[in-house]
Amino acid sequence: xxxxxxxxxDLLYSETEEELRTAVRSLLAARxxxxxxxxRIEAGGPHDPExxxxxxxxxxxxxxxxxxxxxxxxxxxxEAAVVxxxxxxxxxxxxxxxxxxxxxxxxxxxxxxxSADLLRELAAGRSVCVPALPLTLAPGAPLPAPVRDSGGxxxxxxxxxxxxxxxxxxxxxLADTGLYAVPADAAGVSRTPLVALDLTRPLAAVHLDGxxxxxxxxxxxxxxxxAGALLSGAGLLASEQLGIAEWCLTETVAYLRTRHQFNxxxxxxxxxxxxxxxxxxxxxxxxxxxxxxxxxxxxxxxDAPLTVAVAQAYCSGVAVRAAEECVQLHGGIGMTWEHPAxxxxxxxxxxxxxxxxxxxxxxxxxxxxxLPAP
Amino acid sequence: MTAAALTADHLRSRVRELLSAHPPATTARxxxxxxxxxxxxxxxxxxxxxxxxxxxxxxxxxVDAELEAAGAPDNDPRRIGIGLGMAAPTxxxxxxxxxxxxxxxxxxxxxEVWCQLFSEPGAGSDLAALGTRAVRExxxxxxxxxxxxxxxxxxxxxxxxxxTARWAILIARxxxxxxxxxxxxxxxxxxxxxxxxxxxxxxxxGEAEFNEVFxxxxxxxxAHRLGEVGQGWAVARTTLMNExxxxxxxxxxxxxGMIAPVAAAWRERPELRTHDLHGRLxxxxxxxxxARLTGERLRQQLAQGQPGPEGSGMKLTFARLNQExxxxxxxxLGEEGxxxxxxxxxxxxIVDFTGRDAGYRYLRAKGNSIEGGTSEILLNIVAERVLxxxxxxxxxxxxxxxDLAR
Ligand SMILES: Cc1cc2nc3c(=O)[nH]c(=O)nc-3n(C[C@H](O)[C@H](O)[C@H](O)COP(=O)(O)OP(=O)(O)OC[C@H]3O[C@@H](n4cnc5c(N)ncnc54)[C@H](O)[C@@H]3O)c2cc1C
Numbered sequence: 001x002x003x004x005x006x007x008x009x010d011l012l013y014s015e016t017e018e019e020l021r022t023a024v025r026s027l028l029a030a031r032x033x034x035x036x037x038x039x040r041i042e043a044g045g046p047h048d049p050e051x052x053x054x055x056x057x058x059x060x061x062x063x064x065x066x067x068x069x070x071x072x073x074x075x076x077x078x079e080a081a082v083v084x085x086x087x088x089x090x091x092x093x094x095x096x097x098x099x100x101x102x103x104x105x106x107x108x109x110x111x112x113x114x115s116a117d118l119l120r121e122l123a124a125g126r127s128v129c130v131p132a133l134p135l136t137l138a139p140g141a142p143l144p145a146p147v148r149d150s151g152g153x154x155x156x157x158x159x160x161x162x163x164x165x166x167x168x169x170x171x172x173x174l175a176d177t178g179l180y181a182v183p184a185d186a187a188g189v190s191r192t193p194l195v196a197l198d199l200t201r202p203l204a205a206v207h208l209d210g211x212x213x214x215x216x217x218x219x220x221x222x223x224x225x226x227a228g229a230l231l232s233g234a235g236l237l238a239s240e241q242l243g244i245a246e247w248c249l250t251e252t253v254a255y256l257r258t259r260h261q262f263n264x265x266x267x268x269x270x271x272x273x274x275x276x277x278x279x280x281x282x283x284x285x286x287x288x289x290x291x292x293x294x295x296x297x298x299x300x301x302x303d304a305p306l307t308v309a310v311a312q313a314y315c316s317g318v319a320v321r322a323a324e325e326c327v328q329l330h331g332g333i334g335m336t337w338e339h340p341a342x343x344x345x346x347x348x349x350x351x352x353x354x355x356x357x358x359x360x361x362x363x364x365x366x367x368x369x370x371l372p373a374p
Numbered sequence: 375m376t377a378a379a380l381t382a383d384h385l386r387s388r389v390r391e392l393l394s395a396h397p398p399a400t401t402a403r404x405x406x407x408x409x410x411x412x413x414x415x416x417x418x419x420x421x422x423x424x425x426x427x428x429x430x431x432x433x434x435x436x437v438d439a440e441l442e443a444a445g446a447p448d449n450d451p452r453r454i455g456i457g458l459g460m461a462a463p464t465x466x467x468x469x470x471x472x473x474x475x476x477x478x479x480x481x482x483x484x485x486e487v488w489c490q491l492f493s494e495p496g497a498g499s500d501l502a503a504l505g506t507r508a509v510r511e512x513x514x515x516x517x518x519x520x521x522x523x524x525x526x527x528x529x530x531x532x533x534x535x536x537x538t539a540r541w542a543i544l545i546a547r548x549x550x551x552x553x554x555x556x557x558x559x560x561x562x563x564x565x566x567x568x569x570x571x572x573x574x575x576x577x578x579x580g581e582a583e584f585n586e587v588f589x590x591x592x593x594x595x596x597a598h599r600l601g602e603v604g605q606g607w608a609v610a611r612t613t614l615m616n617e618x619x620x621x622x623x624x625x626x627x628x629x630x631g632m633i634a635p636v637a638a639a640w641r642e643r644p645e646l647r648t649h650d651l652h653g654r655l656x657x658x659x660x661x662x663x664x665a666r667l668t669g670e671r672l673r674q675q676l677a678q679g680q681p682g683p684e685g686s687g688m689k690l691t692f693a694r695l696n697q698e699x700x701x702x703x704x705x706x707l708g709e710e711g712x713x714x715x716x717x718x719x720x721x722x723x724i725v726d727f728t729g730r731d732a733g734y735r736y737l738r739a740k741g742n743s744i745e746g747g748t749s750e751i752l753l754n755i756v757a758e759r760v761l762x763x764x765x766x767x768x769x770x771x772x773x774x775x776x777d778l779a780r
Pocket of ligand 1: 492
């Protein structure tokens with residue numbers, strides 16, 4: 001392996017990180033319990049703008065990745081990862097991954113006055129901004145170029161499966177002439193909501209027909225910024241997946257401790273004990289992998305791309321398996337709409353496609369670790 | 375004619391007689407099915423007069439193949455699966471002559487759909503712990519002799535098709551003072567009787583395929599009791615054994631079942647292919663083919679009258695494969711895999727795996743390892759009955775039902 005020796009990683013949580021976790025968790029427990037999420041889904045849409053305002057602006061999570069001179073918290077990926085763990089644990093429908101991570105990272109990579117203005121808005125929680133890119137777009141994969149500039153910044157084209165595109169104020173659009181900030185309500189912009197498998201992260205197709213925007217970066221800068229954002233998005237998504245897996249494990253353990261069949265608690269059957277113990281082991285491993293990715297991103301470690309690929313290759317599968325075990329071990333209850341297990345299963349499965357599948361990331365590991373395919 | 379003399383050739387000629395008297399092209403579906411039943415070609419191993427000829431069960435395949443080739447209508451086993459797979463063999467084994475004559479014909483014709491009122495909120499895997507009460511009218515006053523109707527109170531859950539069913543197989547507790555397996559009695563319940571309330575129970579797929587059923591003072595005549603009072607568990611075991619056979623025992627062609635849509639997408643859409651998915655697809659393709667062959671071998675063993683223990687494993691295998699294959703399919707579809715067909719609440723008449731999208735298949739397949747006995751329970755059965763491993767220590771078998779922990 002020619003990549004530099006792995007730097008020592010800090011895989012624990014700091015006191016400030018735990019404080020941040022407590023704040024986010026208690027907000028979500030109060031405002032976005034699974035039953036409340038389900039009720040909002042039934043009422044027409046999962047988003048709760050007030051919840052987002054408190055989370056983004058009052059607790060200040062939207063600006064964690066934004067430097068203080070641009071109005072952000074000047075914190076970093078480790079803190080953002082803790083927020084995502086909690087959002088995963090609550091299957092919370094907020095545009096954090098899209099706006100506070102992906103769009104923010106893209107804007108940080110643009111280094112223009114226009115992008116700085118937008119970052120101030122995002123960091124303050126005054127604006128939601130999502131990249132008009134398919135959620136499945138993976139780091140290391142070729143960037144699509146579906147949007148054309150027909151002269152003078154008049155944009156045309158369509159992008160499918162854009163996450164959280166139902167709620168933003170601004171879309172970041174990659175066109176052949178560079179990256180544009182396009183107000184979501186601008187003339188020539190339309191968004192078609194799609195029926196998504198994941199009920200908690202809505203998708204829409206974005207159509208541009210002669211839409212105008214503000215140029216943020218030239219094509220080369222834009223592409224580099226997006227590549228960086230995809231890397232950090234994939235690395236932080238591992239923390240969301242960890243949160244999902246943790247909720248599923250905790251909830252299942254709690255259920256099997258109290259549910260009686262055959263005159264005893266289900267959790268006393270060795271077949272189930274061993275399964276849950278194995279799952280616990282996987283979750284503990286997922287935590288190390290997710291923390292490593294967050295820390296490598298935070299410190300800009302040279303092997304961050306490998307660490308991120310390892311985290312994605314591992315955590316995707318753990319989240320899906322934990323959610324599948326949660327459904328299975330809840331028996332018939334787990335198959336119902338009323339029980340929140342399905343929200344986590346759908347989120348976990350969609351997350352396993354988001355920002356590259358485990359298979360894609362194993363392919364990246366093959367490259368970084370110099371283990372080429374035959 | 376005795377059963378031993380019934381050969382495949384004899385059955386073929388009976389099929390030909392049926393077809394010439396009732397040409398499928400010019401005969402109404404219902405009329406054809408009635409004629410088929412009356413000719414003893416519905417389920418050939420049933421007795422004469424009840425849709426059969428007392429022939430070996432294996433000869434059914436001969437009849438089915440001939441009829442299918444002639445374009446004869448089928449009786450839509452998917453819609454009437456619980457009746458065909460579970461109610462019918464139980465009624466055949468335990469029913470009175472009157473019950474058999476009353477119920478088997480409309481059941482096979484699909485005129486009367488059946489559902490299964492077994493599971494309860496507190497009694498799933500531990501079905502024998504059920505608490506729905508059936509009290510013989512007059513029992514309380516006149517010390518048991520009664521002789522009148524039964525009055526049933528309780529709640530059932532996860533009842534598939536309760537919203538379309540005309541009849542239900544029902545187990546209820548008739549003596550709470552006995553150990554749980556002993557105080558149960560088996561009934562045939564009229565789903566239109568007063569006091570039967572069916573409420574849709576929405577599931578993970580967005581549909582309400584199963585239901586909650588509330589039973590309040592439901593009267594069941596003693597003539598609709600199946601088997602002896604207090605012998606309901608033995609009767610229910612017949613039903614449950616048949617349930618597993620009917621779930622795992624479907625005959626499928628090569629690349630039938632869940633692997634079909636994935637294989638089709640792979641062939642038609644080269645842009646979706648990756649090395650990783652290729653390896654996983656081939657692994658599952660091989661496993662699906664082997665599962666098919668195992669099922670085929672099982673059928674051949676059965677035809678020779680030497681059933682093997684593999685039968686207990688088929689439902690386990692299909693549940694796991696359905697889940698892994700549908701999970702892979704969602705991934706294969708990439709961006710499309712993020713989408714779902716429709717979340718609108720619906721109450722379908724049948725479960726349709728193939729007519730729906732990959733997301734539906736993925737979610738619905740999660741039920742395959744829960745419905746009809748969970749995979750964990752089936753693994754316990756394989757470990758204990760096939761491998762002869764000792765059971766976990768149990769203290770619930772001799773305890774009065776009313777004293778069990780809940
Ligand atoms: C789609 C669907 C359709 C259904 N249709 C019908 C129907 O038509 N009629 C009907 O009567 N019922 C129906 N059921 C109910 C089904 O039979 C029960 O859900 C099932 O038996 C499990 O019971 P439970 O839900 O109470 O789970 P529980 O018994 O509470 O089990 C919870 C978990 O613990 C595991 N477990 C339990 N005991 C043990 C043990 N001893 N060792 C190891 N693991 C154990 C189970 O496998 C499961 O994973 C249906 C269920 C589904 C999902």
